[in-house]
Amino acid sequence: MSAPAPPRSESLRDAYGQTLVELGASDPEMVVFDADLSGSTRTVLFGKKYPERFFNVGVMEPTMMTMAAGLALSGRTVFASTFAVFAAGQAYNQVRQSICYNRANVKIVATHGGLTVGGDGGTHQMVEDIGLMRGLPRMTVVVPADAPTTRTATRVLHDTRGPAYLRLPRENLPVVTDGEFRLGRAPELAAGSDLTIAAVGVMVARALEVARRLGEGGISVRVLDLASVKPFDEPAILRAARETGAILVLEEHSVLTGVGALVASVTAEQYPVPVRRVGVADLFGESGEPWALLDRYGLSVERIGDEAWELLKLRGKVQ
Amino acid sequence: MDAAASPTELRTLERAAREVRRAILEMLTISGSGHSGGSLSVTDLVTALLFRDLRYDPHNPAWADRDRLVLSKGHAAPAFYAALAVRGWIPREELATLRRLGSRLQGHVDREKLPFVEASTGCLGQGIGMAVGMALDGRLRGANHQVYAILGDGECQAGPTWEALMAGGHFKLDRLTVIIDRNGLETDGATEAILGIEPLAEKLAAFRYQVLEIDGHNLGEILDAYARARATRDRPTAIVARTVKGKGVSFMEHQHAWHGKAPSREEAQRALAELPPLPGEEGRA
Structure with missing residues (x-):
């Protein structure tokens, strides 16, 4: 029942580490922290x-x-990395006061976000971090979908002053973008007019897979990559609402506080259309094989297809 | 600055500290809320820095080689503001705006509102970490400025305080001076009754600090400790300053109830009567 293993996969973590080395050459003041990982x-x-x-x-x-x-308050650009559960969870109040309140130029790059951490289990599967981090004033939040976007986003965050949170998964992911990344922009990875599927991180590849399958049946699905969670591309969401009439949001994160909630609030206030959220329910994860976990927790390609179908029915596009 | 203070200098500092205490009481009374006890206990330690030891140009707060002062016990903001005013770096009248909407004088120090604040603090156990980071920055630059972090003793119950202290010792940050305002009381009572932090000096020594235990109201001892800290190499210094919460006001001294409380107008009158300006004060402040 899992999606077939995608062909060309790359490590987002390697992309980050390699980009740090490149940045270190051009920025001799840059400093990097880690906490035993x-x-x-x-x-x-x-x-x-x-x-x-x-x-x-x-x-x-x-x-x-x-x-x-x-x-950072001494004038440097600083990167600090650990797992998402520690960066956003263990250190939340330090991120809040010492980094955001102080407007410190610290880039928190958190790896091992979401369920696909796998075997470590629920203690380490952070599905609340996007909500915690996007709720912080002055914070920028980015969730790239692949290695090329990770490279660009790491550079963009380095070149943009202020606090930032970059969330990476443990698993390698298929290359699904051309690596273009701009803060506040949601790239359109597939054009379409019957429905929009908007996704972040590991779910972008699944969004494209579902769009492809629906396309075979003559249904035209727009796919948006919401990598720039904050600043958020509200115009792209409102265009999608106007032009496709319904939005399905996919995220490896709690539906309570993630990007689905964000899309729902933006559309509810400015251009109400049917919105469905596919993400982790109000639950902790558990040990398991990464991709099987996504399926178990309701993020399977089949489930996404069902939700898409429901929205298409609401729109009168299918029976 | 390392030369021993002359008797005249000490008298000047004592007069300044007296005036800072008066300003603290006045501003807290006008504000109607704020932290009296811990501001009065840390007054002499702050005054000695702002009036003598801190290498700082008030006209150029961005001077790269300035000493850094991080008020990790951010609730002692009134002592810092009062010292700035008595020193003449902010207008004395501005003290009346403490905690008011639109004021630069936030309830806890805020670097975005007020120059002279190196790091916004308030949540305990964080300023010390930022100070350690600043000292590490100085080390990387080969700089020679001193980084001072002023901590409360209740703050020494916080795990991150010890994380930061451990890092300071590990990295041998000899330009870091940690000052602990050991007044013995926190919001709910005595530190040793609530969650004991003793033996504090031994703990700090075990964390690889030069530890200096002083009377935190004796300006001679304070200046001597600051000078020894500045002269020390290869390890940071921790100054355990024994102080009295509410120092100088008889009915506030040793009373934890005055931790987060401001005096009424009547109480302020009694307090100020106990702390008349010291002779020679005319023309100052």
Whole structure:
């Protein structure tokens, strides 16, 4: 019942780590922090190249954030990486006060977001981070769908002053974009007029798969990549509402506070159309194989297809 | 700045500290809310920095080589504001705006509102981490400025405080001076009754700090400790300053109830009567 394994997959974490090394050459003041997960987050690549500007502070996520803020307040661009559950969860109040309240130029790059962490289980499967981070004033939030977007987004965040949160998955993902990324822009990955499927992160590939299947039946589906969660491309969502009449949102995140909730509030206030959210219900995850977990928690291609069908029925596009 | 203070200098600082205490009481009375006890306990430590030890150009707060002062116990903001006013860096009248809508003088210090604030603080256990980051930045630049972090003793119950202290010791940040306002009381009572932090000096030593225990109201001892911290290499310094919560006002001293409370007008009159300006104060402030 899982989607077939996609052909060309790349590691978003490697893309991040390699980009850090490139940025380190052009920005000699840049500093990188990690909290004992540098092999997993791939900051180890920067650490090997620039050991004097790399600080592994051990299992100390809250104070990694405050120290990063201290260096940022001294004029530097600082990257700080760990798993999403620690970056957004363990260190939430440090991110809030020391980074956002202080407007510190810290880029939090959190890996292992969402259910696809897999075997580590529910303790480590962070499905609340997008909501926590997008609720913070002054915070930028980005959830790329593939390695090329990760490379561009890492550079864009480096070049944009202020706090930022970049959420990456553990798993390799198929390349689905041309790597174009601009803050506040939701690229249209497929054109369509019967329905819009908007997605973030690992779900973008599934959105494209469902659009392809529906397309075979003559249904025209627009696919939007909502990588720039904040700032959010409200005009693209409102255009989708006007031109396609219904929006299905996919995310590997709690539906309570994620991008589905965001799309629903934007459309409800400005151009009400039917919106459905496919994401994690009000639940913690559990151990399992990454892609099987997505299916188990209601994020399967089949379930997305069913939800899309319901919306198409509401629109009178199918019987 | 490292030379020992002359008796005249000490008298000047004592007069300034007295005036800072008076300003704290006045501003808190007008505000009607704020932290009296911990502002009065930290007054001498802050005054010694702003009037003597802190290398700082008020006309150029962005000077790269300035010393940094991070008020990790951000609720002692009134002491900082009062010292700035008595020092002449902000207008004395501005103290009346404490905690008012639109004021630069937020309930807890805010770097976006007021120059001279290096880091916005308030949630405890975070300012010390930012100070450690600033000291690490100075190390990377080969800079020689001092980074001061002022902590409360209740703040020493917070896990992140010890994370940051551990990092300061690990990285041998010898330009970092941690000042702990050891007044013994927190909001609900005595630290040792609520969650004991002793033996504090031994803990700090175990975290690889040079530890100096001083009377936090004796300006001579304070200046001596600051000088020793500045002269020390290869490890950071922690100054455990024994202080009295509500220092200088008889009915506030040693009373945890005055942690987060401002005096009424009548109470302020009694308090100010106990703290008359010291002679030689004319023309100052």
